[in-house]
Amino acid sequence: MATEIGRRGILAGATLLATPGLVRAQGEAIRIGEINSYTAQPAFLAPYRNAWVLAVEQVNAAGGINGRRLETVFRDDAGRPEDAVRHAGELVNAERVHLLAGGFLSNVGLAIGDFARQNRRLFVASEPLTDALVWAQGNRYTFRLRPSTYMQAAMLVEEAAKLPARRWATVAPNYEYGQSAVRWFKELLTRAKPDVQFVGDQFPALGRIDAGATVQALASTTPDAIFNVTFGADLTNFVRQGNTRGLFERRRVVSVLTGEPEYLLPLGDEAPENWIVTGYPWEDLNTPGHVTFRDAYRQRWNEAPRLGSVVAYDTVSAIAAMLRKTGANTETEGMVEAMRGLSFPTAFGTGDVTFRAVDHQSTLGAYVGRTALRNGRGTMVDWRYADGARYLPADEVVRGLRPQG
Amino acid sequence: MSVVLEVEGLAKSFGGVRAVQGVGFAVDAGEMLALIGPNGAGKSTCFNMLNGQLRPDAGRVRLLGRDITGMVPRRVWRLGVGRTFQITATFGSMTVRENVQMALLSHAGRLLHLWRPATDAFVAEADALLARVGMAEQADRVSAILAYGDLKRLELAIALANAPRLLLMDEPTAGMAPRERVALMELTAGIARESGIAVLFTEHDMDVVFAHADRIIVLDRGRLIAEGAPPAVRANPEVQAVYLGAGLVHG
Amino acid sequence: MEDLLIQALNGLASASSLFLVASGLTVIFGVSRIVNFAHGSFYMLGAYLGWTLVTRLPEGLAGTPFGFWGGVLLAALITGLIGMVVEMLLLRRIYGSPELFQLLATFGVVLVVQDLALMAWGPQDLLGPRAPLLRGSTDLLGLRFPRYELFLICVGPVVLGLLWLLFHRTRWGRLVRAATQDREMVSALGIDQRRLFTGVFFLGSLLAGLGGALQLPRESVNLHMDLAIITEAFVVVVVGGLGSLGGAFLAALLIGELHAFGILILPKITLVLVFLVMAVVLVVRPHGLLGRASAPVRGAAAAPDPPVGPTPRPLVIAGFAALALLIVVPPFLRDYEVSILVDLAVFVLFAASLHFIMGPGGMASFGHAAYFGAGAYGAALLVKHLAAPMGIGLAAAPLAAGLLGLAFGWFCVRLSGVYAAMLTLAFAQIAWSVAFQWVEVTGGDNGILGVWPAAWANTKLVYFYLTLALCLGGTLLLRRVVRAPFGMALRAQRDSTLRAEAIGIDGFRIRWLAFALAAAMAGIAGGLFAYAKGSVFPTYLAISRSVDALLMVLLGGVQTLSGPILGAIGFAGMQEQLMRASDLWRLIMGGVIIALVLFFPQGLAGAVRRLWEGRRA
Structure with a gap:
């Protein structure tokens, strides 16, 4: 590396x-x-x-x-x-x-x-x-x-809505970024697919995740799919415990930023497979x-x-x-x-x-795709470029959100 | 003479051990009453119940007819009880004069004043008290560096600051040279008589006790076994038994 | 139901890890009475050393059980030796110093180790290998549970058992226990105390290192491990009762399970939950679950404080000269330099307010930032929700902080020593979590922005004069109060509780009001800081700010009224300049702190005073 x-x-x-x-x-x-x-x-x-x-x-x-x-x-x-x-x-x-x-x-x-x-x-x-x-x-x-955050959530919701999953659980670092990513994901997914149900939220402190207990708490809500916002050291510990405890088996995971090499590479051969992520296919983007x-x-x-x-x-x-x-x-x-x-x-x-x-x-924009293992480390496959312009609300909506004058 | 302190049926146990049981006595104004007894007789426990450091299991303590049983020490002090300790307790970071000023300020109810420097308050009064115990020339020294005998005298000055009606002195001469002991007890007795202060003291040194006490009460295993003038107590066979059995002078 | 059982097992696994670290801390404290901040650093070193030993194995050993477990044990052993060296080179020389000063020295070690670890292992998180033989998971009640966690669950009780045997069945262990109960007695028995202490440090550091190395298969190794674990370990040790191994074990179980189940019920408050528990335990049982009354933080070994005399003439002259400079020079300075002067003035008042309760009051506070933050938030909330003008905001700052001081102080000042300090920390963390979690009101970690001064004070220069006036006024007021009857009563109850009580001084009330007054003053500092920066954040109440204040006071010297002033200027100035000038600022800062502790145990002001008095003598 x-x-x-x-x-x-x-x-x-x-x-x-x-x-x-x-x-x-x-x-x-x-x-x-x-x-x-x-x-x-x-x-x-x-x-x-x-x-x-x-x-x-x-x-x-x-x-x-x-x-x-x-x-x-x-x-x-x-x-x-x-x-x-x-x-x-x-x-x-x-x-x-x-x-x-x-x-x-x-x-x-x-x-x-x-x-x-x-x-x-x-x-x-x-x-x-x-x-x-x-x-x-x-x-x-x-x-x-x-x-x-809104745009990344919107990009992922587009994919998440295609999944059959109805019961969703979320895990996010407990600060503004994590909270608002979860909020947008829930709002946009519910809009796209009104029958989804959110069965549990975990908000570990940033950099201080108690991964075993968090994984167990998520598993106990028996979700069909998981939305993950953790990154860095939290993600590493979360993935390791999740792999050992089988949290990701028969479950789809939708995850923000996890396709970025800075977060994927430290996981080595324990990088998760088949997660739907936003990220950057640095090797294959030609x-x-x-x-x-x-x-x-x-x-x-x-x-x-x-x-x-x-x-x-x-x-x-x-x-x-x-x-x-x-x-x-x-x-x-x-x-x-x-x-x-x-x-x-x-x-x-x-x-x-x-x-x-x-x-x-x-x-x-950002790249949306799936994670996969290649040569003993994580990478992105089936990716496409999601142009940011397509994932922003209409101008009138934006004007309402922004203080004018 | 009027009664200053009255004690009735005082009792205290520690985890099933009866440290003091059924003790009662009285001290008159201007009187020097000694409380003696062998080690473990319950002298300190008894003492600490008088000024509120310990709460008695049973019994009454009355000061000038007022029930003060179980009151906290600082309230007992406000009612006119001065106290010295077996191991001296003074304010080590303050000068001798400031130690006395502190007591005077407390007596005057000025503890919450935030502005005027404390060292300017009650200077004359503090110096007068120090003069009374023979500490005037040491007024500006830091109390932490005083000789032990001087600390005892400083404690006496502090104890006198609220014009007490009763002085409680726990082992006032412990750790002092023999000549100093006599001097301190003469000083105390003089002040007591002069101001009509009742003095209750415990003491190991029998010479001090028999030379200065007006009256003596004897405690053994938590009980009062004798009371009376020094010659009578000296002659009491029970007291002799207790002290002979344990060796007459303890230290 | 199965889920709950599994969650209980998760709690047990965390409890085991926590116990390993806490047991070392409590054994060290029991014997040496040192509050060892560096214990978390040994934990981190154990993890890093373990990572290196396990991943850099020669061919043939890599991946084998022998290689892995040998590496873990070797890492623990090396950490123990490092702890021993630190004890012999540093701590041995300061056993006679006040406890808070020892704490300062161990904090210096923390800073040094942080930079050394960074140099050795770099800034990236390191993911260790899984443990051979324990890689997978086991089916428990139809759920999968990692084998390694099961192993960890066993480690805690086994270590507790071994320690029990060590302390009850060996001569050395009995001596350690005797020393825990009565240090003087052991030295009277003619036992070489130094070797005993060094041995205890070796054992304690080894346990910390083992705890760290055993995390390898669970978590990535990073540079934030030390401070993350040390706060939790302190909580465990204090909740269990200082010096009590059984207490530490109980407390570790309690905290571990709380974490595990707290996540199920209130996932957002996991961080503060432990502090809530600590606050409750300390309020109900002032010496922890199994602890006994300890010596005061400013131990009896320390010499009594020097008297508070009138301010010496040269100092008055120097003060006026400095004031004249501060009034005349700023108009000629650039905005940046003026804003640094604003910061320094704020920190001087903040440090002086902490000194007020630490020096004259004799109480230690590890949570003084709560009141700084209360002042800042008091002002900012009025601005945000009521659009209050600056005058009202600045008036609200001491009020909010003072009220919080009254509320928290009522509990804190009843306790003494390390317990009191830890309760202040717990309350500060609770206040922090309110600022952090109550997003609708406080804005959470985004803080409150737009807290700018009124138009008339909106230039750096005018705002500096305003800050100077208020901070100088506050600091001088505190100096005045120390000399007034109230301050004298405060010093009196510190010198001798027994005597103070016997002359009618209500020590609790005096301490309580002093605590609130100090809080209000910290609030003024916080309010001024908020307007100077235009914003407030939860970091205003964070542990690191409380530690900063503590460092300023100790650096300046607790026993001198001018100490906090010099300490604040020295610390804040040094940190700012070092951060700009060198990437090794932590190493240098830690070195300076250690040198100070060794050579100027009275702090900066004490050193100046001694120099001055020495010249006159």
């Missing part, structure tokens, strides 16, 4: 600026303040930062934006929104960054979003999935790249755009990209496209206007995606 650059590298980067490009671009550099939970979520964010560095290097090697180089100042929020807010203040006030980016956990994303609104700074949220970021607490200065990206990434970091890598690469691509649109002008209101309706190519190689003007959500 490929090695990540590790926390040492990440934090060393916190004090250094990203390495300058091959070509010394002219003019004052454009500074991006990037805040993420590097130490709390290394599995996702180490490949993320690798791709970020790669993308910035590529932009600068190509002469920067109108001759201005991109520079990044990285900060680690350790998974705590209050640290993220502190870093945001420091980045804006001390490091004089022109815009903010990043965010992994939902609550961190919301906190930075509110900071952006209050301080009138552009915030390009890459990862946080919470719907509130662009809807209930959406604001003029916040944009989000990844498909939201669109020209993705092949180029994958090769460049492998050449730079000597490992395969993860989904985090795609997210980071696309975030930098979006920022670069926006800056080309403003003519490298870093005045905040101008950048915000450029972001609205901005189109840029994704590293998936599936064409352009767009930041919708109506709610600042990008139309980036």
Whole structure:
């Protein structure tokens, strides 16, 4: 398995600026303040930062934006929104960054979003999935790249509704992301298939799952199918106990994010088979755009990209496209206007995606497929690209969800 | 002379062992009453029931005619009972004067005051009390570094701070040199007579007891076996038996 | 019905794992009276070492029972040796220090081990192999149950039995028991205490390491294991009664089963359930299920506190000079630096409020963040639900925190020592879970956003002056109160409960009111922090913030009024700068803490004071 650059590298980067490009671009550099939970979520964010560095290097090697180089100042929020807010203040006030980016956990994303609104700074949220970021607490200065909890749930519901299963149980980490994923899944599935019944919910604390007892509690509700939202260490422990106790036998499992290599690979040969998941088929996705990206990434970091890598690469691509649109002008209101309706190519190689003007959500999609074992490790099969644009509610609905004015 | 403390039928058991049973006596104002008895006779248990540290199983304790049985120590103190301990208990982080000021502030009901510095309160009164026990020149020393005899005198000053009607002194001279013992007991007796304070004390040192007590009560295995003036108690055959059987002086 | 039985078995398996760790902790505490925070780190080391030994086996051994079980036992043995080394190099030198200071030292070890483990094993979760012979599952009542869990269920009682034999049938064990009951007596018998203590540390750490290594087939190994297990192990040890092995076993069963069945009934409150139970047990049985009264946290071995004299003149001058600087300089600073000054001012008041109950009050609190958070949430909830202006929000902060302090304090101040500290922790965790779970009101982990200052205070500079005025006012008020009759009574009941009671001081009432006053002051700090950040989160009430406050106070020195001020500035400043400057900040921070404990046992302020007095003498 490929090695990540590790926390040492990440934090060393916190004090250094990203390495300058091959070509010394002219003019004052454009500074991006990037805040993420590097130490709390290394599995996702180490490949993320690798791709970020790669993308910035590529932009600068190509002469920067109108001759201005991109520079990044990285900060680690350790998974705590209050640290993220502190870093945001420091980045804006001390490091004089022109815009903010990043965010992994939902609550961190919301906190930075509110900071952006209050301080009138552009915030390009890459990862946080919470719907509130662009809807209930959406604001003029916040944009989000990844498909939201709602979109991921909608993609999976499409598949789940085709199953014969009627009795469903759910398991999700006990924080906003887990709760709202379960809420949307229930609502959308019930809408699609009114006769389903939800027989039990488990909400283990994030990172603290008591896997044996949780598995047993799920089994005791005798569901036909299970909806899983756990990830990382919780997922690993859940799968191991579930396998031993036969929880997944004769049951379908529908699972958010589990098809992402960062969560599938640590499971090794114990990776579950035939789960319906959202994820990233990094080995088999051979669109020209993705092949180029994958090769460049492998050449730079000597490992395969993860989904985090795609997210980071696309975030930098979006920022670069926006800056080309403003003519490298870093005045905040101008950048915000450029972001609205901005189109840029994704590293998936599936064409352009767009930041919708109506709610600042990008139309980036995800891959939906089944898990399978290949060469002693998990992978995705029967996958298809679910275009984000297809899984968002109609514009009138969105306007109702989002504070206007 | 008026009766300050009256005790009737006091009893206490610990897990089936009768530590004190049916003890009764009285102390008059200005009187020095000694409570003696061999080890394990129940002196400390008896003592601790008087000021409320222990709750008696049966019996009554009356202070100036008022029933104080089972009251918590701080309420007993508010009714005019000062106390010194076998192992001295003072406030080690405070100066000698502050120790006395603390008692004076408590007596004045000012414990919840948040603003004016406590060290400015009752300075003259505290110094007067310290002078009375011969500690005036040590007023500014931290009590944690005092010699043992000085600690005993400081305790006495603290105990006098609320103008008590009754002083309870548990082994007041324990751990002191013989000359100091005499001095402290003379001091106490003088104060008691001067202010009409009733004093009840326990004591191991028979010389101290017979030299300073006005009256003596003797406890053995939880029971009162003798009571009277020192010569009468000394002559009492039962007391002699108890003490001869156990060796006359304990320490 | 079968489901319930299986769930009970799950509970037993968790209980066994918990007992292994807790038994080591309680044995160590019983003999050395050290509250060993680093015990969780030994557990984590045991797991990591086990992973390495089992997965890096030479050909021929890999996958064999001998290789696996040999690896697990070897990992436990190595962990025991590491514990022994820590005892000999560090803890042995500080047995005479106050207990909280020892705790600080073990916390330093936690930080050091975290970074060392990161360097050695990297940040990714590691999934260990399954146990040979115990890979599969067994049919029980028609349900499948993992064989490994059955094995674990047996491990707990077996270890309890072995420990019982060790403590009752060997001379060494009898000495350990004697030392648990009366340390002085054992040294009077002419026994080499040092070897006894070192041996106990070896045994305790070995048990922790074994507990960690035995998790390999169950769970992935990660860097969060240490703090996750140590809180639970503390709960088990305290609920069982400090130093009582039987108590620890009972408590582990109780907690394990609670977890298992709590999941069935109230799946969302599993985290707080254990703390609820601990609170109930401690309120009903102040010394745990099978415990006896323990020595106070600030042990008798410690020298009495120095007197609270008038503030020395040079200190007054230095204070005024600092104040003048704080008023004159900020307009010339950048916004970022001003906002750091705001944070520092807030932390000074927060630390001073904790110091008030720890120093003059003599009570330890592991849950002071609850009141900081209560102040922050008090203000933020008014803003969110009633759109209250900042003035009202800031007034509500001390009120909310003070009321919470009255409520929690009523229970906490009745207890003493480690038990009191653990009860404050339990209440803080309960408060945290309310903030975390009551999503409709508190916003859950998304917190409450948009708590920005009023328009007139909306520049960093004006807000700094407001914070400075309130925090300085609060800190000076606390200093004043310490010297006032109330503070004197507080110190009096700390010095001698017996004497205080004998001169009419109601120790409970004094402690209770002091607790509430400290809570209210922490509330002001919390309220100011909320407006400074524009948001509140459950992390405001988290254990780590309580620990931060504790570190600030201990770093500064409990025995000095200026201690918390220096401690807050030193700690917060050091952490901020270290985090920016080095990826090894935990290692450095831990090293600094350990050095401080060894060389400046009076804290920063104490060291300064000694230097000053030494020069004058």
